[in-house]
Amino acid sequence: MAAHWHILGAGSIGCLWAAHLAKAGHRVTLILRNSERLDTFKKNGAVVLESDGKQHLFPVNACLPANCGPISHLLITTKAYDTLPALKPIAHQLTHDACVVMMQNGMGAQQETATRLAPINVWAASTTDGAWLKEPFHVVFAGKGETKVGPLLQTVPSLPTIPTELAPSDLTLVADEQIELSLWRKLAINCAINPLTAYYDCRNGELAEDPSKFQHMSRVCAEIDRLCQQLKLQLFDGPAVQQAEAVARATGANFSSMLQDVRHKRKTELDYITGYLLKQAKQAGLALPENQTLYEHLKKTTK
Template identity: 35%
Template sequence: MSTAASSAAPPHWHLVGAGHIGTLAAAYVRAAGHGVTVVRPHTAGPIKTTLAFADGRPLQRLTLPTVTPTSIEQPISHLLVACKTPYTRAALAPLPLAATVTAVRLQNGIGSLDGLLPSGARLIDAVTTSAVKGTRAHHDVVAENTTWFGDDGAAPDWFDGLRAHWPNLEWSASIRRRQWQKLVANAAINPLTALHDVPNGALIEDAALHARMRDLVAEADSVLGALDDSWPGDSLAAVAAIARATAGNTSSMRADVQRDAPTEIEAINGWLLRAAAPLGLALPAHRAVFEALRAR
């Protein structure tokens, strides 16, 4: 790293979406010496929350300052996007983004920031396999697994400092492959568990649900293979392993349906349907779950 890069002041991030993953990201960037402010439509003072870690580290108390979009005086140079994808457009529309803003997208699915950033922005996609649950006031960090950041370029100068405080953080020159792997799993597991109100393990135990999961995976592989002939396909074993490892878990889409909230179906199965259309590929299994969740 150059002397100029190493001496650069750490960035200040504005965070959209202080849910479980957003709050964990805020804790990591704060530990690395970066500033972080949460953007909320209506602010009522700072967010005060706690994080408990599975490895027995002391309970971490975190206080995050908040601002409303209209009270931001300078253009935002660094943005963390961790809100649910249905809320992305409304959340970003009023933000004063710098022409060269760096945005890190910590969201499920693909394409949720398309057309929402300035032409000179740098979009860094993030794919995480970490798991957090709990409430807004308390977050249980169940697993700090690998998180990948990446785009078509080299890691930014702040990345190495952040990696020292973000467990298992890696820069990936092949972030699209990581995104697609997670997309296939989300597209197969999430809508079925949401529609049938079952934990992830039901897709292994129930023969009919397992068959539907198999069809969703096969259709996703057909689209991704048509988009990139290096896509290995045969994703069923990996998806089944995820469902088995998280057998007792409630998927995020099932949780959204349970609380009558919008789901991320547009950015997950919807993305596959939109990608398949110009290729002339019909995805009846994905179309079925997409329409069922849209109509609920």
């Protein structure tokens, strides 16, 4: 069923989904933060999707937050720390039966948004698709993964696991009735890899290949295991460090998003990754000194 999707956050994942939703026959409108971005977009009036060396243009619409009109379907792909500020000027334009899907790194922003928007239905999504922006509104599809989707508030049993109107072509969607557990799994890997690559200014693979860096990652992961045991969360079949090592090796040549933010002197999502982990630990009465030290160091040396 075709729908009109508004996308809040025109970064790599936002543009990737804009292109694929448009390709699937949906109407798509990008919500852009200011008139300068809107002027840049209007030069082409389209999202460029580059895959396997080929480029395709997908004409979509764009609007500023103040004048988007009724929003019935909203995909949020902003940075976690931008979510609530970006949502504030458009929240009153959401229809009472709106469908909101959040696709972001870290945890915390999803729960805050679901609480803020209640009783509007909110789904969370976790993706392993690879994408990066070559230039504004020109996205390179770097690696096909899958996107897990599930309702964030389990108190609404009648909600479908995946919104029926979410049907992109060429992207793999997986229904996930335990989406919060999947978000926790991704959070654990992000906590093990992203802050350490920013700390050491290294590619992901070095965390697995360099003995001292691997030992540091092992200590970080041991604390994650301890917290999850306390919270009765079964994330992986074995210790978290095994999964973190596998991901670090599989993405060995990559620079983590947090390291890229640090290098470009941009604000990081540290508060929604390690910061969220530490908040959960504090509530559980547990100290995580390795993660705490890493968090405090990065807070001092980054934005």
